[in-house]
Each structure stands twice: as structure tokens, then as C-alpha cells.
Amino acid sequence: AQSVTQLGSHVSVSEGALVLLRCNYSSSVPPYLFWYVQYPNQGLQLLLKYTTGATLVKGINGFEAEFKKSETSFHLTKPSAHMSDAAEYFCAVSGRGGGSYIPTFGRGTSLIVHP
């Protein structure tokens, strides 16, 4: 079975500051990892995903995430926050091989951006 833990239900940053949203995963098989963003009253939109190959993954809107197997982490970062980044962010995991391929989502982290 796979699961993800998102550390911090809320993260608050100033506009222009570094954004760091934390995600740790648990998986009995090599994982696929995803970050989704959800704006108010909207569905989820894929930001980026890790499948195989390069461990540093670049996504849309200037976000990137690094897969660190030794730390079982897949933290999301953005060098400079923008007001439009304020949203709910979800980390998700699915499993390769014998694991379930249905994404399992974390509880989400709300990103608040102050002017």
C-alpha cells in the first residue's frame, strides 16, 4: 500500500520568497509521485510528476520537485512566490510493479502568499 504525508496544513510566505511544500511517501514498490494544485472551487490540475529518470522534475508555473529515495521525500519548491500561487497543493503517490496504480492523495497544504 502507498501513502503520502504532507507536513504542514498551511504554509505562509511573502511574495517573492521561496516556497517549500513538504511531502514524504511510503511505498512498498518504486513509486510514481505527483503534485497537484487546486484553486478555489476548481478541480485538481497536475503540476508535475516523477516516473523514472532524472530525479529533479520541473513543472508548470515555475515549480519543481526532487525525488530523494534515501529520504522518501518529494518536496515541492518555487524560488519566488507570486500572489497567484495561493492555492491548495496535494502530493500523490501510485505504485509501480505490484502496487496499486491508483493515485493516493495526501491531506493537502494550503499555500498563503502575503503581499
Add this chain to the structure above:
Amino acid sequence: EAGVAQSPRYKIIEKRQSVAFWCNPISGHATLYWYQQILGQGPKLLIQFQNNGVVDDSQLPKDRFSAERLKGVDSTLKIQPAKLEDSAVYLCASSSRQGVNTEAFFGQGTRLTVV
């Protein structure tokens, strides 16, 4: 290309009443998912269809929830009778195929309030 369409956007019902949600996936997408997202939590998969067949419904409360996908296109999710704890956003998503790294595209969701 048109996205995943869901209706209604909002629904308020009394407990023990029935309710139905409708989803029209992206044209040509064989895989369709229904997720339940309770406030403050990540989405939880209720049921997955591949064309008009059920792939996974292990987390669907079958005593009160039902879903169908006739002709492998549109889908409806029904709750009968509703309970207070069913208050949530119901998200429909579709993807072009099954698979661990296939992106799922989400609709805007239906927000259900049971009073």
C-alpha cells in the same frame, strides 16, 4: 479540447434524501474516476471505470452509493439515502488509459451539503 464536465456544481439536500451527480469525461478517455473530497482532506477514490466496466470500487460504500457508466462515456454517481457525513466535493476525473503515470484530468466538482 473540452475538459471534464460535471453537474450540478452545488447541491443541498436533507439527510435521507437521494441525489445524483453527472460527469462527462474528455472525449475518447476510456478511464473515469469518481473521488470524494471531504473538507480539509485529500481526494479519496470511490470508483474507477475502464470503458463501462468497474476496475476498482473497494472504497465505495455500496449500501448507499452506486455508480454507472453506460456506453462507456457519461457516468452518474448516486447516493441514496444521504447522510450528514456525505457532505463533500465529488470530483470526476478521466484519463486516456489506465496506468501509473497517466495523467488524470479533473472536473470542477460538485459540492454536496447534507443538512
